[in-house]
Structure formats: structure tokens, C-alpha cells
Amino acid sequence: MLTSPPRRLALAVALGGWCAALVGVRIGLTGSGFGLFLGWNLFLAAVPLAASTWLVRLDRRGAGGAALVAVGAVWLLFFPNAPYILTDLVHLRGRPPVPFWYDLAVLLSAAGVGLLAGYVSLADVQGVVARRWGGAAGWASAVGALFLGAFGVYLGRVLRWNSWDLLTTPLGLARDVLGPVLAPHAHLSAVVVTLVFGGMLTAGYVALRALAAPPAR
Numbered sequence: 001m002l003t004s005p006p007r008r009l010a011l012a013v014a015l016g017g018w019c020a021a022l023v024g025v026r027i028g029l030t031g032s033g034f035g036l037f038l039g040w041n042l043f044l045a046a047v048p049l050a051a052s053t054w055l056v057r058l059d060r061r062g063a064g065g066a067a068l069v070a071v072g073a074v075w076l077l078f079f080p081n082a083p084y085i086l087t088d089l090v091h092l093r094g095r096p097p098v099p100f101w102y103d104l105a106v107l108l109s110a111a112g113v114g115l116l117a118g119y120v121s122l123a124d125v126q127g128v129v130a131r132r133w134g135g136a137a138g139w140a141s142a143v144g145a146l147f148l149g150a151f152g153v154y155l156g157r158v159l160r161w162n163s164w165d166l167l168t169t170p171l172g173l174a175r176d177v178l179g180p181v182l183a184p185h186a187h188l189s190a191v192v193v194t195l196v197f198g199g200m201l202t203a204g205y206v207a208l209r210a211l212a213a214p215p216a217r
Helices: 005-030 036-060 063-076 083-090 098-133 134-159 171-181 188-214
Strands: none
Touching: 005 036, 005 098, 036 063, 036 083, 036 098, 036 171, 063 098, 083 098, 083 134, 098 134, 134 171, 134 188, 171 188
């Protein structure tokens, strides 16, 4: 883990409070509810962090593989919600009398918090996989999850699927998931979005891990 659970909770409260304060000030000044959707999106971004924290605890208690796989599946299902918040920048446009820069700060703050939550949760999962199956497996799972997350962003932003649609509309979701896998040439938009966002997310994660690593002595 990049931080201990108590520090992680304190940081999450502080960052979430900052985002809430920005939105609250905006609502107080304008009466507009713009930005309220970010609260829901941040909640969804926190789900994989909660799942990964649980996963780490199970691993430290010596839980069996079935329990780890089950919690890991929940984590992976919700993980795309963290980087998805980056795409909320599509809502950025002039909304007088609120200055453009203020709405930019609101959206960037939420996007940053969501992405950070996703990266920390990914570091948890990578650590568990590395302890069980080695460092190479840990990194392979991390990079794989980042590209799957990027594909999830495509499913959410472009095709408007949600994580819970796996339970409510599994056949329709399966169709849109399998299409790019079985016939990538017919789904170039999905392929390009996945590769570009996956590469961007991977670069950011690698940089974060490098910065978080203890200095060489």
C-alpha cells in the first residue's frame, strides 16, 4: 500500500472535502446544481479503493485464493470508475456568472482525486499479486488492469454502460465487450480509445510508483 489505512482515510476525507467545498460554494453563489454529479462519481471511484483495502487485509490474514479472487473481481468491476472521472472534463464550458477557471478547478479537483484513488487501489492489488506470485506477475496484472480500465472508460463514456449493468443487462454489455475483442477492425474507436487511455494511465501509474519508491542509498 502507498499509505496506511488511517492516513489513507484522513487523506480521502480531506480531498473529498475540498471537492465538496468547491461544489458547495458554486451552488451557494448560483443556485445551480452543476457539479453534484461529481459526488456520485467520486463515490464510485472510492469503491475500488475500499475493495482493494479489503483485499490487502484478506491477504495478510492468509485467506484462500477463492476469497481473494472474489474480492479482486469486485475491484476490477468498479476500477474503471476511477479513471472515468477524467472524462468529466467534457462538461467544461462557459457558464456565466461562474468564471471558466472556477469550473475547471472543480472538474480537475474531482478528476485528480478519482484518479489518485484508482492508482492507490491498483497499488494494493499489485502488491497482493506480487506477494503471492512474484513481482513480474504483479506488474503484468497492474498494466493489464489499466488497459482494461481504459476499455471500461470507453464503455462508460462512449457507450454509456455502468458497472452494475453486468447484473442488470449482462447480454447487452457482453455484446459490446466482445465486439472489439472478436472484431477489432470493426471497432476502431474502442481500440484507439483503449490504447491511448491505457497508455496514458500506465505512464502516470509508473511515474507515481517511481516517485513513491524509497530513495536509493
